[in-house]
Amino acid sequence: MLPQTKLDALLARHAGLEAELTGQLSSEAFVRASRELSELAPVVEAVKAYRTAEQELADIEAMIGDATSDPEMRAMAEAERPQLMARRDELAQAIRIALLPKDAMDDRNVVLEIRAGTGGDEASLFAGDLFRMYERFAALHGWSVEVISASEGTMGGYKEIIAEIRGRGAFAKLKFESGAHRVQRVPDTEASGRIHTSAATVAVLPEAEEVDVDIKDTDLRIETMRSQGAGGQHVNKTESAIRITHLPTGIVVSMQDSRSQHKNRAKAMTLLRARLYDAEAQKLHAERSADRRGQVGSGDRSERIRTYNFPQGRVTDHRINLTLYKLPQVIAGEALGELVDALTTEHQAAQLAAEGAAA
Structure with a gap:
């Protein structure tokens, strides 16, 4: 059974927001109320449909139980009952999932970090494949992708690439992608056709805001340097590159992609905030590891989460x-959603099971 008082509160909140939006609101309050209303709308529709199904089911049960009812009508009610029960149960499950506690970071933008692991040039090429997969997946969702920094591999791809993915719900969709990804394929340079195994690690960090992470100026060591590497005439003329060290944790971020020191500093601070927030989240995950063992999204970066086998055309999570x-559709970003949805469903099932055990 669903908690009826919770459903009543949900309907009341929805009605309250509708009333609120007809009044005089500041633009900020209007946007906030509109967003909450749009989030509640599908759940409220499900609640109304669930209650309609419950009432119809009660009417049918009453008809079946009434000995004075027309036999033909009772037979029709008997035939309709299983379908209506299935509909009610389906709506109840959808509502339970909608009522699960949300990750506070689900709606945030994402800082995506991909690093080539074992496998030399082939690992760098694979890191490039993964980045393009996420880039296309983001495009399908209408999100924007901006590369923050990149270190290219000698044969192509990336030794490391860090990008910001901006879009509502980006973290909710991508948070289970963190971990070690493994590829099995025959490299173009392999004359004998031998299959090589290489790897890349992916870290998906929610973009943290200043209110999420308290960074004191006194905890930072900020150094300016001249940009290194190719980049045209401006390189080595100005000290635009930035390196920021967070002294309490020893986390270091460097940024030299822009000619503007101000832009490099802003990007470095975005990255630092995300890493500090993630470090705290990892600590909490470790403390709860006994409870979370076997669950999706343990957050362990060293965990091998997925294998992309090119000779067999398969992807295994x-x-x-x-x-x-x-595999071609997954690598193209088109079928990645099937993996993402399956992981989300598994996570929700684990949450529901945990709530049921706690009840």
Whole structure:
């Protein structure tokens, strides 16, 4: 059974927001109320449909239980009952999932970090493939992608690439992508056709705001340097590169992609905030590891989460034992959503099971 008082409160909140939006609101309050109303709308529709199904079911049960009812009508009610029960249960499950506690960071933008692991040039090429996969997946969702910094591999791809993905719900969709990704394929340079295994690590960090992470100026050591590497005539003429060290944790971020020291500093601070927030989140994950063992999204960066096998055209996510024989579509970002949705469903199932055990 669903908690009826919670459903009543949900409907009351929705009605309150509708009334609020007809009044005089500041632009900021209007945007906030409109956003909350749009988030509540599908749940409220499900609640109304659930209550309609419950009432219809009660009417049918009454008809079946009434000995004076027309036999033909009772038979029709008997035939309709299983379908209506299935509909009610389906709506109830959708509402339970909608009422699960949300990750406070789900709506945030994402800082995506991809690093080539074991496998030399092939690992760098694979890191490039992964970045393009996420780039296309982002485009399909209408999100924007901006590269913050990149270190290219000698044969192509990236030794490391860090990008910002901006879009509503980006972290909710991508948060289970953190971990070690493994590829098995025959490199173009391999004359004998031998399959090589290489790897890349992915870290998906929610973009933290100043209110999320308290960074004291006294905790920072900020150094300016001249940009290194190719970049045209402006390189080495101005000290635009920035390196920021967070002294309490030893986390270091460097940025030299822009000619503007101000822009490099802003990007470095964005990255530092995300890493500090993530470090705190990892600490909490570790403290709860006994409870979270076996769950999706443990947050362990060293955990091998997925294998992309090119000779067999398959992708296997080891956390949920799901294999898709559509590797080209996954790498193209088109079928990545199937993996993302399966991981989200598994996570929600674990949350529901935990709530049921606690009840």
